[in-house]
Structure formats: C-alpha cells, structure tokens
Amino acid sequence: MRPMQITLFTGCWLRRVRDAALALAAVAGACSVGVAQTAVSPAPGLSSGPVETAQPDRGINEWLLRMHEASRRRAYIGTFVVSSGSSMASAKIWHICDGQNQMERVESLSGPPRSTFRRDDQVITFLPESKHAVAERRESLGLFPNLLQSADSSIAQFYSARQAGHDRVAGFDADVVVLQPKDKLRYGYRVWSEKRTGLVVKLQTLDVDGRVLEQSAFSELQLDAPVNMTKLNQMMSNTEGYKVDRPEMIKTTAAVEGWVLKAPVAGFKAMSCFKRPVAATETAAADNTMQWIFSDGLASVSLFVELFDRRHHGQEGQMVIGATQTITRRIGDWWLTVVGEAPAQTLAAFAQGLERKK
Amino acid sequence: MTNDTLKTREAISALADGQLRGQEFARVVEAVSKDDDARATWHAYHVVGDVLRSGDAAGHNDLAFVARLQIRLKSEEVAVQSADAVKLIAPDAINAGANGQFDTKRDSANVSRFRWKLVAGLASFTAVAAVGWGLVGGLSTAPTVNLAAAPAAPASATVVAIEQPQIMIRDPRLDELLAAHKQFGGTSALQMPAGFLRNATFEVPNR
Numbered sequence: 420m421r422p423m424q425i426t427l428f429t430g431c432w433l434r435r436v437r438d439a440a441l442a443l444a445a446v447a448g449a450c451s452v453g454v455a456q457t458a459v460s461p462a463p464g465l466s467s468g469p470v471e472t473a474q475p476d477r478g479i480n481e482w483l484l485r486m487h488e489a490s491r492r493r494a495y496i497g498t499f500v501v502s503s504g505s506s507m508a509s510a511k512i513w514h515i516c517d518g519q520n521q522m523e524r525v526e527s528l529s530g531p532p533r534s535t536f537r538r539d540d541q542v543i544t545f546l547p548e549s550k551h552a553v554a555e556r557r558e559s560l561g562l563f564p565n566l567l568q569s570a571d572s573s574i575a576q577f578y579s580a581r582q583a584g585h586d587r588v589a590g591f592d593a594d595v596v597v598l599q600p601k602d603k604l605r606y607g608y609r610v611w612s613e614k615r616t617g618l619v620v621k622l623q624t625l626d627v628d629g630r631v632l633e634q635s636a637f638s639e640l641q642l643d644a645p646v647n648m649t650k651l652n653q654m655m656s657n658t659e660g661y662k663v664d665r666p667e668m669i670k671t672t673a674a675v676e677g678w679v680l681k682a683p684v685a686g687f688k689a690m691s692c693f694k695r696p697v698a699a700t701e702t703a704a705a706d707n708t709m710q711w712i713f714s715d716g717l718a719s720v721s722l723f724v725e726l727f728d729r730r731h732h733g734q735e736g737q738m739v740i741g742a743t744q745t746i747t748r749r750i751g752d753w754w755l756t757v758v759g760e761a762p763a764q765t766l767a768a769f770a771q772g773l774e775r776k777k
Numbered sequence: 778m779t780n781d782t783l784k785t786r787e788a789i790s791a792l793a794d795g796q797l798r799g800q801e802f803a804r805v806v807e808a809v810s811k812d813d814d815a816r817a818t819w820h821a822y823h824v825v826g827d828v829l830r831s832g833d834a835a836g837h838n839d840l841a842f843v844a845r846l847q848i849r850l851k852s853e854e855v856a857v858q859s860a861d862a863v864k865l866i867a868p869d870a871i872n873a874g875a876n877g878q879f880d881t882k883r884d885s886a887n888v889s890r891f892r893w894k895l896v897a898g899l900a901s902f903t904a905v906a907a908v909g910w911g912l913v914g915g916l917s918t919a920p921t922v923n924l925a926a927a928p929a930a931p932a933s934a935t936v937v938a939i940e941q942p943q944i945m946i947r948d949p950r951l952d953e954l955l956a957a958h959k960q961f962g963g964t965s966a967l968q969m970p971a972g973f974l975r976n977a978t979f980e981v982p983n984r
Contacts (some may be wrong), residue, residue, distance in 0.1 A: 501979040510978035525977040535977040544977075557960065622975070635975045695957065710957060721958040731950060743955065756951070758958040 479580035482596050486610065489617035491516050497589065497640035498528070503633040503741025512637075515646040522651045536655035543655060543663075552661040555668075558691065574716035577601050577686040586611055588620040589640040598717065603627050604685055604765045605718050606742060616642065624742040627762060633741040669694040673711050677777030678724065684768045686715040713759075713769070720759030720769060727754045737763055746770050786818055793822040825850075 477485070494515045501508050513524040520539055527533040534545045543554040583595045593611040600607050607629070611621035621636035671694050673679065680689075694707040711722040732754040738745040746757045746766040755773060757766040788805045791797050797805055809819045824846070959976040 499974050499978050501975050503979060508979045510974070512974060512978075523973070525974065527978065537973065537977075555960070635978070708954075719958075721954075723954050723957070731948075738951075740955075743958075745951065745955070756954050758955055 477580065477582075479575050479578055479598060482580045482598075482610075482612065483574070485617040486612055486619045489613070489619070490514065491521065493616060493618060493642060494644055494646045495618070495640060495642050496644040496646060497637045499525075499635065500638045501633070501635040503743075504739075506741075509638070513644075513646050513651065515648050515651065517648055520648075522646075522648055522655075524651055524654070536651065538652070538655060543658075545658075545661060550661050552658050552663045554658075554663055554665050573686055573688070577605060577715055578607075578717060583609070585614075586621075588613075589637040591620055591640060591642070593620055600627075602685065603762065604768070605715060605761055606632065608717065611636070613642075618642070624760065633743075666695060669707070671709070673709070674776070676709050676724070677775060678709070678711070679774050679776045680769070680772045681774045682768070682772040684713070684720075684765060684772065687713040687720060687765075687769075688715070690714050690719070718759065718761045720757060720761055720766065722769060722773060723756040723758065724750075724773075725754050725756075727752050737766070739763070750775060785815060789815060789818050790822055793819065 495512070496514075497512050499510050499512050508530060509528045511526045511528060513522075515522050521537070523535075523537040525535040525537075532547045534547075536543050536545075540557050541554070542557050543552055545552045578598050578600055581597045581599060583597045586593050586595050588611045592614040594614055596610045596612055598608040598610065606627070607625040609623040609625060609631075610619055612618065613620050620640060621634065623634040624632045626632050671692050673689070673692050676692070676694070690712045692709065692711045694709055708723055708725040711724070713720045713722070727749055732747070732749065735748050737747070742760045744757075744759060744761060744763050744766050746763065746769075748755045748757075748770045750773065753775065755770060757769050759766055759769075785805075785808060788797070788801070789809060792802065792805045792809070809815045
C-alpha cells in the first residue's frame with residue numbers, strides 16, 4: 420500500500436486538522452465554565468402545578484393543552500433518549516420558564532458534540548468541533564397553542580384521544596394517552612403524560628398497524644429542578660470564538676413561486692412557505708429552494724422544490740427512516756422532495772397534487 | 778518520507794483543490810502525468826475528496842471500498858495526533874506564505890462538507906448508512922388510498938411493479954432537506970416540548 424495516510428493531511432487537509440485541534444481545545448475550555456449550576460430555586464408559583472382532578476374523559480384538545488401547559492410552567496432537568504429505526508440518540512435537557520419566557524438547553528450526549536439553546540422561538544445551535552453556530556427563528560414554535568384554540572382547529576376531526584392506562588416513566592407515574600388517527604393518511608401517537616403535571620415524558624409514533632416507528636422518552640427526570648435562567652441566557656448569547664450563521668429565510672407563498680396543490684390532502688393545511696438557501700455547495704448552488712410546509716396539527720409535511728439538476732437528482736424514489744418518510748419526484752424542470760412524519764401514501768398524494776402554474 | 782515527496786504531494790493536493798495557477802500549475806500537471814506515484818496520489822486525493830464531500834461519488838457501488846477507506850481515515854486521525862505537528866504544519870505555512878502559490882480565496886475540496894453541515898444546523902450525517910430505497914417508477918400512479926376505493930386491475934398491477942429495493946448511499950443534499958424539515962416543518966401540537974427536544978436530540982448516527 421502506498422503511504423497515503425499522512426499525505427492526506429498535507430496542503431489544505433493539514434489546515435483542517437489544525438483548525439479542528441484548536442476548536443477542540445476551545446471547547447474543553449468552554450465546557451468547564453457554565454455547566455456548574457447554582458442552586459437557585461424556580462420562581463414562586465412555578466412549583467404549584469395545576470390541581471389534579473379526576474377527569475377520565477378529556478378530549479384530545481384538552482390533553483394537548485394540558486401537555487403544552489405543563490412544559491410552560493415547569494422547570495426540569497433530564498436525560499432525553501430518542502430511538503428511530505435502528506439508531507438512538509440522547510441529550511441532557513435543561514428547561515425553565517419564568518412565567519413569560521421559556522428557555523431550554525439541549526446538550527447532545529451521543530454523536531458529535533452539539534448544544535442547542537432556545538429562548539421562546541429563538542434557537543441557536545453551537546457546533547464546537549467546527550466552531551460554528553447557527554442562529555435562527557423558528558416561527559413554528561410560537562404557533563401552539565394558538566393552533567389549537569383557533570376556531571378552525573381540525574385536530575379533533577382527524578384524531579381521537581383515548582386514555583390507555585397508567586405506566587411509570589423515569590420514576591414518574593404517567594397517564595398513557597393514545598392519539599388515534601381517524602383515517603390512514605396519518606400516524607398515531609402514544610403519549611405518556613406525567614400524572615401530576617401533564618408533562619410529556621414519553622412519546623411513540625405508531626404506524627397504521629400500531630407498530631412503533633419511533634420513540635422518545637426521558638430516561639431520567641428531575642421536576643421543579645433548580646435551573647438558572649440568567650446563566651442559560653449568558654451561555655446562549657456567548658458566541659465568542661464562534662462564527663455565527665443566520666440562515667436567510669425569505670417568506671413567500673407557493674402562488675408567488677408558481678405552484679399550486681390541485682388536490683388538497685385531507686386534514687393538511689398550508690402553514691407557511693419559505694425560500695431558503697439550504698446549502699451552497701459546488702454540486703448544488705444556493706438556488707433558493709422553496710419549502711412549503713403543511714400540517715394537520717400533529718404531523719407535518721414539507722414540500723421542497725428546486726431546479727432539476729441531472730448530476731444530482733437521479734432516480735425518483737422513496738425512503739423511510741423511523742417515522743420520517745421521503746419521496747422524490749421530477750416535475751419537468753423541477754425536482755420535488757416531500758418529507759414528513761406521515762405514511763408514504765400521504766406524501767405520494769402531495770407529490771401527485773403539486774402542479775406548476777407559471 | 779523525504780521533504781521532496783512531501784512537497785510534491787502537497788502540490789498535488791493543492792492542484793486537486795484547484796488552488797494552483799500559472800507555472801506551478803503546469804509543473805505539477807507535468808509531474809502527475811509522468812510519475813506513477815504522483816498519479817496514484819492524485820487519484821487518491823480525488824477519491825478522498827469525493828468521499829468526504831458526499832460519501833457517494835467515489836465508491837458508488839462499492840460499499841466495501843468506502844468502509845475500508847473509512848477505517849483508514851479513522852486510523853489516520855490517530856496517526857496525525859501523535860505526529861510532530863510543527864513538522865506537518867511548517868511546509869504548508871512556508872509554501873502559502875513565500876511562494877504565494879496557494880490561492881486562499883478558493884475553497885478547498887473538503888470545504889463544502891463543512892458548509893452544508895453548518896447550514897443544516899446538524900453536526901453530521903450518515904454518508905454511508907445504507908438505506909432501502911424503493912425505485913418508485915410508478916409515482917405517477919394514484920396513491921394507494923384511491924386504489925383501495927377503486928380496485929381496478931391494471932392500476933394494482935403497476936403498484937406491485939414499483940417495489941425494487943436497492944441499496945443507496947445517502948445523499949448529503951437529502952440530509953439537508955431532512956434537517957430543514959425538522960427545523961422549520963415542526964408545525965405540530967406535539968412540538969412543544971416533545972417535538973423540539975426530539976429534533977434537537979436526534980441526529981442520524983455518525984458513520
């Protein structure tokens with residue numbers, strides 16, 4: 420074998436290695452600061468949760484509101500585990516709400532180091548290995564519970580809620596609630612909602628036959644934990660040494676972009692539409708890929724439309740990872756990628772229904 | 778390794794990255810076309826570049842090759858850590874500074890990989906995870922829902938024909954779209970808190 424091992428790192432490769440080494444050193448420094456938690460108890464009022472009343476017949480909207488409110492009013496620290504398909508990931512979570520603002524810190528425990536901070540709908544993800552940070556506004560985070568309270572909420576029209584006994588998760592007693600779809604165009608969910616507070620402690624996505632496609636759960640949870648909001652704020656805004664990227668999202672409408680969904684898919688409503696340069700690589704230019712987002716309240720589907728590129732877009736096809744389905748289709752000069760947590764036939768219906776109007 | 782060999786390899790690396798201009802460019806092209814060893818190096822850089830960028834192009838139908846290369850890459854990380862960093866860095870710095878042969882404004886072959894990682898907001902993706910990919914040549918057929926309602930014989934025949942699973946190496950572009958969907962498509966009542974935590978926690982496992 421030729422001695423190519425070392426030579427890989429000469430020239431530009433060498434610079435990469437050097438940069439990576441510097442980044443690692445800096446991370447080691449950053450981690451030793453800030454992780455320490457001071458014992459500050461949550462603000463008064465946070466610890467008194469909603470009064471538990473025996474209410475076996477909650478409707479789906481009540482269950483969802485209760486689960487949502489639980490995270491708004493609580494401070495907690497825990498370890499969160501997600502398994503999807505054959506893979507697993509875990510992260511340490513810090514969550515706090517001071518009655519007005521919510522903050523969250525998610526520190527990956529598996530895979531490459533990664534920290535995500537969220538203040539309401541502002542999200543920043545630090546990638547210490549490359550010393551990059553991505554800051555963005557996630558509009559969708561603010562939609563709920565307005566989504567549910569609005570008069571045209573259709574969640575109850577397409578799903579029903581049914582309590583299916585009790586269980587223990589991470590040492591907490593939980594109500595098990597099944598959110599059952601009323602047709603075959605969407606997946607079902609099994610939700611473990613902590614008895615006293617309503618907090619979602621475990622969540623499974625189920626296919627039309629009730630098989631588990633994906634699940635996430637707290638493996639360890641400390642409710643009403645001492646989480647210091649000031650400290651989280653400091654950590655979130657400390658981008659020193661990081662190159663901060665703010666992906667540009669341009670609001671648009673499908674009509675303006677020249678697209679129409681000629682046959683709507685039952686229950687799914689258009690939520691928003693953006694143009695975003697997903698990436699500017701040498702194989703795909705920053706071509707302002709359109710992302711048109713649909714949701715039925717629980718599941719969401721994204722339609723990505725970009726210019727067809729022969730080098731890049733070969734075979735139409737479909738793919739499954741856990742609960743996430745993907746379908747690709749060529750429409751004349753365009754390439755459509757449909758991604759969503761919904762059965763393949765739902766995605767196929769979107770792929771069929773999209774039409775060029777210009 | 779002699780200093781000359783090292784310099785030649787470095788020059789070939791720069792050439793592969795499109796960073797050479799003028800005389801230097803001509804000299805290295807000449808070297809590559811004449812010397813077997815240099816040509817092998819040239820080829821190796823391209824293979825490595827392709828794999829780093831997409832995990833796709835180089836070993837399109839040869840998973841075993843990609844797997845071997847990855848084992849090699851892993852063992853190299855160890856080798857480099859134990860090597861004398863100054864020796865490795867010095868010739869590079871000298872070349873860049875003194876001869877000005879590196880056009881630093883141009884991106885290196887492996888730069889795009891770092892960029893798409895960043896934009897997608899996830900630290901890494903499965904470049905080599907083999908996933909089932911059904912060839913849906915029959916996407917133009919109606920979705921199965923409708924088929925169930927109208928069980929016409931010709932229609933169901935097309936549906937049966939579409940399943941031809943093949944192993945496909947994941948495309949980084951597809952990973953970007955998946956990440957974008959997770960970030961901005963999480964328009965769900967379960968998004969808070971479970972969905973957000975799920976997306977921030979979950980990541981397609983690293984190779």
